[in-house]
Amino acid sequence: MIVCSxxxxxxxxxxxxxxxxxxxxxxxxxxxxxxxxxxxxxxxxARTIKTIVDEALGACAEACFAGCPHSRGETEAPLENVFALAAA
Ligand code: FES
Structure with a gap:
């Protein structure tokens, strides 16, 4: 579905x-x-895209506020960890 025309x-x-x-x-x-x-x-x-991003990040979006590596600007964390976190 087109979200940004x-x-x-x-x-x-x-x-x-x-x-x-x-x-x-x-x-x-x-x-x-x-x-x-x-x-x-x-x-x-913008609001729709933000919703999709939040859904795609899942638990990581919440975890980042609780101090996951992404919130500290450490970008070396493998993306698999983000999705593993989201699946947890
Ligand atoms: S719909 Fe206009 S910027 Fe996305």
Whole structure:
């Protein structure tokens, strides 16, 4: 489903941006736009993109507030750990 009509981004594009992030995980719409090589135009999609990002990050989104390595700016943590955390 297209979630950003200005940039023609689908929900799959957003999830893939989170799942395949090489460096820092995108945590907000601006970072997602950056990962996907575009930028906000009208901004109507920001809330939807944020919801998709939060769902994709799952438990990690909550854990980061409790001190997981991502909240300290340590980006070397393997992405598998993020998804293992999300599955826990
Ligand atoms: S719908 Fe995404 S920037 Fe306009």
């Amino acid at each position: 200005c940039n023609v981004l689908s929900d799959h594009d957003v999830r893939d941006a989170v799942r395949t992030a090489a460096d820092e995980l995108p945590r907000n719409p601006k970072q997602v736009y950056g990962c996907l090589g575009c930028s906000a135009e009208c901004g109507r999609c």
